[in-house]
Amino acid sequence: MLRRRHMVPFLLEVADLACRRGGRPVFERLSFGLAAGELLALTGRNGSGKTTLLRALALLVRPAAGTIRWQGKDVGAEPETWRGRLAWLGHLEGLKGDLTVAENLDVAERLRSATRPDAERLSAALAAFDLAALADRPIRTLSAGQRRRAALARVVLSGASLWLLDEPLNALDTAAQAGFRAALERHLAAGGLAIAATHTELGFAGMRTLELGSPA
């Protein structure tokens, strides 16, 4: 498993985590830690449990065993505080087809933080993914890559400490991938953490990788 390479204290510590799906273990005795400004890439074959691990970290799936700690405290003790620290990008975008890009970001942020995002932050998030021209287009009229960009803009807008991303580069063209890398770099430089399940090489200096074993 991962060893700490320097003496920066871990913000997120996962110890002996085990998850089961349909009665079968997906992974067992999984332990890792993540410090401020670190990115962890989850790799592994289809069905190795990358998505399950992300969902377990978000408390969407109850782990069979193990602990998840943030700054030394079990995150399950105050789940709402923990959820407030998270930004989530699943394999589904979490966008409403009948709402525009800007409306989707606005409502997602109000559901997440109960505050309305100010116009400046909203336009910055849109600009990070080159969405300014698409802001007033309903999501259902956009292509898969454009939707993915809108979902990533939602993650950026949240300003959350920990990004949980499931295949963030899916359907993105090279320009959008560069935009995503720049946004992720800013997030990490500001002391944020990110965990991304990915097939594609993210290509980050100092990125750590956790390879999940193939299921038995």
Place this chain on the structure above:
Amino acid sequence: MNGFAALVARDLRLVWRRPGDVAVVLAFFVVATTLFPLGIGPEANVLVRIAAGVLWCAALFAALLSLDRLFASDHEDGTLDLLLLAPWPLELAALAKCCAHWIVTGLPLAALAPVLGVAFGLEPEVLLALAATLLIGTPTLSLIGGLAAALTLGARKSGALLALLALPLCVPTLIFGAGAIEALATGGDFGAHIAILAALALVALATTPWAIAAALRQAGE
């Protein structure tokens, strides 16, 4: 409370963008209730006697029509995950969804019922009483229906299953809703029926959000 208001506003806006979904429900209500006078014939005393029961049953079926999409659409596009991950209680989100459903179905059904009641030859005071019973009774239908929708989320044939789950649970509301009108006609205690309807709504309000939240968490796993 901010997240609650944002969720209600979002659902209302989604309905506004796609008014057809609500129009179908209201059209069903109109068509279903007008079939009875046509089928039974214009015998005034018969129609007056069955009016409340027919209108209440039709309102119940109409409310169920739109319920299977209540959580399914959020489940399909991933926004349900965002609700599960919101840093405020999921119970409030469940209540917000049912609240929005009531505003776009229960409220217009209660407003339409007196208009349709005219076709049954009801007296003006009975028409008003009918609207009042629906106004107090339909929140229970939205809450119980919301629970059935959450429990059947992701199931095949969820629409039929939803009706099977929700209809028996709605029987008390139906009995006291239609019974109130009956009481008014026969000199019974109208107020007592209304009080029981309101009590049923309060019981649903106090219990279903927790059950819906639990069902949604299960669906999210």
